[in-house]
Amino acid sequence: MERTAPASGASREAPFYVAAADEVEVFAQCHERRLAVMLKGPTGCGKTRFVEYMAWRLQRPLVTISCHDDLTASDLVGRFLVRHDATVWQDGPLTRAVREGALCYLAEVVEARQDTVVVLHPLTDHRRVLPIDRTGELVAAAPGFQLVVSYNPGYQRMLKDLKPSTRQRFVALDFSFPPPEREAGIVQHEGGVDAGLARTLVELGQRLRSLQDRGLAEVPSTRLIVAAARLAASGIAVRTACYHAIVSPLSDDPVLGAAMRDLVDATFA
Numbered sequence: 001m002e003r004t005a006p007a008s009g010a011s012r013e014a015p016f017y018v019a020a021a022d023e024v025e026v027f028a029q030c031h032e033r034r035l036a037v038m039l040k041g042p043t044g045c046g047k048t049r050f051v052e053y054m055a056w057r058l059q060r061p062l063v064t065i066s067c068h069d070d071l072t073a074s075d076l077v078g079r080f081l082v083r084h085d086a087t088v089w090q091d092g093p094l095t096r097a098v099r100e101g102a103l104c105y106l107a108e109v110v111e112a113r114q115d116t117v118v119v120l121h122p123l124t125d126h127r128r129v130l131p132i133d134r135t136g137e138l139v140a141a142a143p144g145f146q147l148v149v150s151y152n153p154g155y156q157r158m159l160k161d162l163k164p165s166t167r168q169r170f171v172a173l174d175f176s177f178p179p180p181e182r183e184a185g186i187v188q189h190e191g192g193v194d195a196g197l198a199r200t201l202v203e204l205g206q207r208l209r210s211l212q213d214r215g216l217a218e219v220p221s222t223r224l225i226v227a228a229a230r231l232a233a234s235g236i237a238v239r240t241a242c243y244h245a246i247v248s249p250l251s252d253d254p255v256l257g258a259a260m261r262d263l264v265d266a267t268f269a
Protein backbone atom coordinates (compact mmCIF):
# COMPACT_ATOMS: atom_id res chain seq x y z
CA MET A 1 0.00 0.00 0.00
CA GLU A 2 1.28 3.41 -0.77
CA ARG A 3 0.22 6.93 -0.04
CA THR A 4 0.72 10.14 -1.85
CA ALA A 5 0.91 13.31 0.16
CA PRO A 6 -2.04 15.68 -0.08
CA ALA A 7 -1.97 17.85 -3.13
CA SER A 8 -0.63 21.27 -2.29
CA GLY A 9 -1.55 23.76 -4.93
CA ALA A 10 0.79 24.50 -7.79
CA SER A 11 3.82 23.16 -5.95
CA ARG A 12 3.11 19.62 -7.08
CA GLU A 13 3.70 18.91 -10.73
CA ALA A 14 0.98 17.27 -12.80
CA PRO A 15 1.61 13.58 -13.34
CA PHE A 16 2.17 12.94 -17.05
CA TYR A 17 -1.03 11.45 -18.42
CA VAL A 18 -2.14 11.22 -22.04
CA ALA A 19 -5.92 11.01 -22.17
CA ALA A 20 -7.59 8.48 -24.44
CA ALA A 21 -11.04 9.97 -24.77
CA ASP A 22 -13.39 11.73 -22.35
CA GLU A 23 -12.28 9.82 -19.24
CA VAL A 24 -10.94 12.92 -17.45
CA GLU A 25 -14.23 14.76 -17.83
CA VAL A 26 -16.37 11.74 -16.91
CA PHE A 27 -14.26 11.00 -13.85
CA ALA A 28 -14.41 14.62 -12.73
CA GLN A 29 -18.19 14.56 -13.00
CA CYS A 30 -18.35 11.29 -11.05
CA HIS A 31 -16.26 12.93 -8.35
CA GLU A 32 -18.61 15.89 -8.26
CA ARG A 33 -21.69 13.64 -8.17
CA ARG A 34 -20.17 11.27 -5.62
CA LEU A 35 -20.19 8.25 -7.87
CA ALA A 36 -17.70 5.44 -7.43
CA VAL A 37 -15.65 4.56 -10.51
CA MET A 38 -14.39 1.29 -11.90
CA LEU A 39 -11.46 1.30 -14.36
CA LYS A 40 -11.52 -1.69 -16.68
CA GLY A 41 -8.58 -2.68 -18.82
CA PRO A 42 -5.45 -4.78 -19.24
CA THR A 43 -2.42 -4.39 -17.03
CA GLY A 44 0.03 -1.62 -17.93
CA CYS A 45 -2.35 0.52 -19.96
CA GLY A 46 -2.38 3.60 -17.72
CA LYS A 47 -5.05 3.02 -15.07
CA THR A 48 -2.83 3.83 -12.11
CA ARG A 49 -1.33 6.82 -13.87
CA PHE A 50 -4.83 8.09 -14.63
CA VAL A 51 -5.83 7.91 -10.95
CA GLU A 52 -2.64 9.73 -9.96
CA TYR A 53 -3.44 12.38 -12.50
CA MET A 54 -7.04 12.75 -11.32
CA ALA A 55 -5.95 13.03 -7.69
CA TRP A 56 -3.65 15.84 -8.70
CA ARG A 57 -6.33 17.53 -10.78
CA LEU A 58 -8.97 17.26 -8.08
CA GLN A 59 -6.46 18.24 -5.42
CA ARG A 60 -7.22 15.19 -3.30
CA PRO A 61 -4.85 12.93 -1.40
CA LEU A 62 -4.54 9.46 -2.92
CA VAL A 63 -4.55 6.19 -1.01
CA THR A 64 -3.68 3.15 -3.14
CA ILE A 65 -4.33 -0.42 -2.07
CA SER A 66 -3.27 -3.42 -4.14
CA CYS A 67 -5.81 -6.20 -3.68
CA HIS A 68 -4.89 -9.87 -3.28
CA ASP A 69 -6.71 -12.89 -1.95
CA ASP A 70 -5.25 -12.67 1.56
CA LEU A 71 -6.50 -9.12 1.97
CA THR A 72 -8.99 -9.06 4.85
CA ALA A 73 -11.64 -6.54 5.82
CA SER A 74 -9.40 -5.66 8.80
CA ASP A 75 -6.52 -4.85 6.45
CA LEU A 76 -8.78 -2.23 4.89
CA VAL A 77 -10.72 -0.99 7.89
CA GLY A 78 -8.28 -1.31 10.77
CA ARG A 79 -7.57 -3.38 13.83
CA PHE A 80 -6.86 -3.28 17.54
CA LEU A 81 -3.18 -3.32 18.34
CA VAL A 82 -1.68 -4.15 21.70
CA ARG A 83 0.69 -1.37 22.73
CA HIS A 84 2.45 -1.89 26.08
CA ASP A 85 -0.54 -2.78 28.22
CA ALA A 86 -3.18 -0.84 26.30
CA THR A 87 -5.17 -1.87 23.29
CA VAL A 88 -5.45 0.85 20.70
CA TRP A 89 -7.47 1.03 17.54
CA GLN A 90 -5.56 1.74 14.36
CA ASP A 91 -7.39 2.84 11.23
CA GLY A 92 -6.69 0.90 8.07
CA PRO A 93 -6.02 2.68 4.76
CA LEU A 94 -9.66 2.66 3.67
CA THR A 95 -10.80 4.25 6.94
CA ARG A 96 -8.11 6.91 6.70
CA ALA A 97 -9.18 7.72 3.14
CA VAL A 98 -12.83 7.95 4.26
CA ARG A 99 -11.97 10.30 7.13
CA GLU A 100 -9.70 12.61 5.15
CA GLY A 101 -11.73 12.74 1.94
CA ALA A 102 -9.09 11.06 -0.21
CA LEU A 103 -9.36 9.18 -3.46
CA CYS A 104 -9.12 5.54 -2.44
CA TYR A 105 -7.86 3.37 -5.27
CA LEU A 106 -8.20 -0.39 -4.92
CA ALA A 107 -6.16 -1.92 -7.73
CA GLU A 108 -7.13 -5.36 -9.04
CA VAL A 109 -10.23 -5.51 -6.90
CA VAL A 110 -11.28 -8.94 -8.27
CA GLU A 111 -8.31 -10.40 -6.45
CA ALA A 112 -9.96 -9.58 -3.12
CA ARG A 113 -12.39 -12.04 -1.59
CA GLN A 114 -16.09 -11.18 -1.61
CA ASP A 115 -16.24 -10.81 2.20
CA THR A 116 -13.58 -8.12 1.88
CA VAL A 117 -15.27 -6.38 -1.03
CA VAL A 118 -18.64 -6.05 0.73
CA VAL A 119 -17.03 -3.61 3.16
CA LEU A 120 -17.04 -1.15 0.26
CA HIS A 121 -20.77 -1.37 -0.42
CA PRO A 122 -22.13 1.18 2.09
CA LEU A 123 -19.54 3.65 0.78
CA THR A 124 -20.82 3.41 -2.77
CA ASP A 125 -24.43 4.46 -2.28
CA HIS A 126 -26.25 7.42 -0.77
CA ARG A 127 -25.16 6.37 2.73
CA ARG A 128 -21.46 7.08 2.11
CA VAL A 129 -20.56 5.52 5.42
CA LEU A 130 -18.07 2.99 6.64
CA PRO A 131 -19.36 0.90 9.55
CA ILE A 132 -16.52 -0.32 11.76
CA ASP A 133 -17.93 -3.45 13.37
CA ARG A 134 -15.12 -3.85 15.85
CA THR A 135 -15.57 -0.42 17.43
CA GLY A 136 -19.23 0.24 16.59
CA GLU A 137 -18.24 3.47 14.89
CA LEU A 138 -20.08 4.61 11.79
CA VAL A 139 -17.64 6.79 9.85
CA ALA A 140 -19.26 9.26 7.46
CA ALA A 141 -17.18 9.85 4.35
CA ALA A 142 -15.63 13.33 4.26
CA PRO A 143 -16.43 15.44 1.21
CA GLY A 144 -14.01 14.57 -1.54
CA PHE A 145 -13.83 10.90 -0.63
CA GLN A 146 -14.13 8.79 -3.75
CA LEU A 147 -13.79 5.10 -4.28
CA VAL A 148 -11.99 3.94 -7.41
CA VAL A 149 -11.36 0.31 -8.28
CA SER A 150 -9.60 -1.33 -11.18
CA TYR A 151 -10.28 -4.58 -12.82
CA ASN A 152 -8.68 -6.51 -15.68
CA PRO A 153 -11.56 -8.20 -17.52
CA GLY A 154 -9.33 -10.48 -19.60
CA TYR A 155 -7.39 -11.83 -16.69
CA GLN A 156 -8.49 -15.01 -14.87
CA ARG A 157 -11.92 -14.63 -16.35
CA MET A 158 -14.26 -17.38 -15.12
CA LEU A 159 -12.09 -18.06 -12.10
CA LYS A 160 -12.71 -14.68 -10.61
CA ASP A 161 -15.25 -12.08 -11.39
CA LEU A 162 -16.97 -9.27 -9.58
CA LYS A 163 -20.44 -10.01 -8.25
CA PRO A 164 -23.23 -8.08 -10.00
CA SER A 165 -24.16 -6.64 -6.58
CA THR A 166 -20.70 -5.09 -6.50
CA ARG A 167 -20.17 -4.08 -10.11
CA GLN A 168 -23.49 -2.30 -10.37
CA ARG A 169 -22.29 0.16 -7.77
CA PHE A 170 -19.72 1.69 -10.10
CA VAL A 171 -19.55 3.86 -13.17
CA ALA A 172 -17.15 2.02 -15.47
CA LEU A 173 -14.45 3.54 -17.67
CA ASP A 174 -12.91 1.30 -20.31
CA PHE A 175 -9.16 1.45 -20.85
CA SER A 176 -7.16 -0.16 -23.63
CA PHE A 177 -3.77 0.33 -25.24
CA PRO A 178 -3.52 3.74 -26.90
CA PRO A 179 -3.41 4.09 -30.68
CA PRO A 180 0.21 3.98 -32.02
CA GLU A 181 0.63 7.73 -32.35
CA ARG A 182 -0.36 8.37 -28.75
CA GLU A 183 1.51 5.37 -27.40
CA ALA A 184 4.68 6.60 -29.12
CA GLY A 185 4.29 9.94 -27.35
CA ILE A 186 4.01 8.13 -24.02
CA VAL A 187 7.05 5.92 -24.73
CA GLN A 188 9.11 8.93 -25.79
CA HIS A 189 8.25 10.85 -22.63
CA GLU A 190 8.39 7.99 -20.14
CA GLY A 191 11.26 6.11 -21.72
CA GLY A 192 13.47 9.08 -22.50
CA VAL A 193 14.07 8.06 -26.10
CA ASP A 194 13.74 10.10 -29.29
CA ALA A 195 10.55 10.14 -31.34
CA GLY A 196 11.92 7.77 -33.98
CA LEU A 197 12.92 5.04 -31.57
CA ALA A 198 9.67 5.47 -29.65
CA ARG A 199 7.71 4.93 -32.86
CA THR A 200 9.70 1.83 -33.78
CA LEU A 201 9.29 0.33 -30.30
CA VAL A 202 5.55 0.90 -30.54
CA GLU A 203 5.51 -0.78 -33.98
CA LEU A 204 7.26 -3.75 -32.42
CA GLY A 205 4.67 -3.75 -29.64
CA GLN A 206 1.88 -3.86 -32.22
CA ARG A 207 3.48 -6.79 -34.02
CA LEU A 208 3.94 -8.64 -30.76
CA ARG A 209 0.34 -7.98 -29.78
CA SER A 210 -0.78 -9.71 -32.95
CA LEU A 211 0.85 -12.90 -31.61
CA GLN A 212 -2.14 -13.22 -29.31
CA ASP A 213 -3.77 -15.23 -32.12
CA ARG A 214 -0.83 -17.63 -31.94
CA GLY A 215 -1.25 -18.33 -28.27
CA LEU A 216 0.54 -15.48 -26.52
CA ALA A 217 -1.57 -15.16 -23.38
CA GLU A 218 -0.21 -11.81 -22.19
CA VAL A 219 0.55 -9.21 -24.81
CA PRO A 220 3.08 -6.42 -24.23
CA SER A 221 1.61 -3.48 -22.39
CA THR A 222 2.63 0.13 -22.68
CA ARG A 223 4.53 -0.44 -19.43
CA LEU A 224 6.77 -3.09 -21.05
CA ILE A 225 7.46 -0.92 -24.07
CA VAL A 226 8.39 1.94 -21.74
CA ALA A 227 10.73 -0.41 -19.85
CA ALA A 228 12.49 -1.40 -23.09
CA ALA A 229 12.80 2.27 -24.00
CA ARG A 230 14.36 3.07 -20.61
CA LEU A 231 16.92 0.30 -20.98
CA ALA A 232 17.75 1.44 -24.50
CA ALA A 233 18.04 5.03 -23.30
CA SER A 234 20.52 3.86 -20.67
CA GLY A 235 22.85 2.62 -23.38
CA ILE A 236 21.87 -1.06 -23.66
CA ALA A 237 21.60 -2.16 -27.31
CA VAL A 238 17.98 -1.83 -28.33
CA ARG A 239 17.52 -5.50 -29.33
CA THR A 240 18.98 -6.65 -26.03
CA ALA A 241 16.72 -4.20 -24.23
CA CYS A 242 13.69 -5.67 -26.02
CA TYR A 243 14.67 -9.27 -25.25
CA HIS A 244 14.95 -8.53 -21.55
CA ALA A 245 12.23 -5.95 -21.06
CA ILE A 246 9.57 -7.31 -23.40
CA VAL A 247 10.16 -10.85 -24.70
CA SER A 248 11.29 -12.65 -21.58
CA PRO A 249 8.73 -11.18 -19.16
CA LEU A 250 5.88 -12.17 -21.49
CA SER A 251 6.36 -15.88 -21.95
CA ASP A 252 8.36 -18.92 -20.83
CA ASP A 253 7.38 -20.82 -23.95
CA PRO A 254 10.52 -21.39 -26.11
CA VAL A 255 8.58 -21.37 -29.38
CA LEU A 256 6.77 -18.12 -28.61
CA GLY A 257 10.03 -16.66 -27.26
CA ALA A 258 11.81 -17.43 -30.53
CA ALA A 259 8.92 -15.97 -32.54
CA MET A 260 9.07 -12.77 -30.48
CA ARG A 261 12.85 -12.48 -30.77
CA ASP A 262 12.51 -12.88 -34.56
CA LEU A 263 10.11 -9.95 -34.58
CA VAL A 264 12.54 -7.89 -32.50
CA ASP A 265 15.38 -8.73 -34.93
CA ALA A 266 13.23 -7.95 -37.97
CA THR A 267 12.14 -4.63 -36.47
CA PHE A 268 15.67 -3.51 -35.62
CA ALA A 269 17.47 -5.14 -38.55
Ligand SMILES: Nc1ncnc2c1ncn2[C@@H]1O[C@H](COP(=O)(O)OP(=O)(O)O)[C@@H](O)[C@H]1O
Binds near residue numbers: 016018019178222223
Ligand atom coordinates in the same frame (compact mmCIF):
# COMPACT_ATOMS: atom_id res chain seq x y z
N1 LIG B 1 -2.15 7.24 -20.89
C1 LIG B 1 -0.93 7.25 -20.35
N2 LIG B 1 -0.31 8.41 -20.06
C2 LIG B 1 0.92 8.41 -19.54
N3 LIG B 1 1.63 7.30 -19.25
C3 LIG B 1 1.08 6.10 -19.53
C4 LIG B 1 -0.22 6.02 -20.08
N4 LIG B 1 -0.52 4.71 -20.26
C5 LIG B 1 0.55 4.01 -19.83
N5 LIG B 1 1.52 4.84 -19.39
C6 LIG B 1 2.86 4.41 -18.94
O1 LIG B 1 2.76 3.02 -18.67
C7 LIG B 1 3.08 2.73 -17.32
C8 LIG B 1 2.12 1.72 -16.77
O2 LIG B 1 0.87 2.33 -16.57
P1 LIG B 1 0.01 2.06 -15.26
O3 LIG B 1 -0.85 3.26 -15.06
O4 LIG B 1 0.87 1.66 -14.12
O5 LIG B 1 -0.84 0.82 -15.76
P2 LIG B 1 -2.01 0.00 -15.05
O6 LIG B 1 -2.31 0.65 -13.74
O7 LIG B 1 -3.13 0.05 -16.05
O8 LIG B 1 -1.47 -1.41 -14.89
C9 LIG B 1 3.03 4.07 -16.61
O9 LIG B 1 3.94 4.09 -15.54
C10 LIG B 1 3.40 5.05 -17.69
O10 LIG B 1 4.80 5.10 -17.83
Ligand SMILES: [Mg+2]
Binds near residue numbers: 044047048107
Ligand atom coordinates in the same frame (compact mmCIF):
# COMPACT_ATOMS: atom_id res chain seq x y z
MG1 LIG C 1 -1.92 -0.31 -11.89
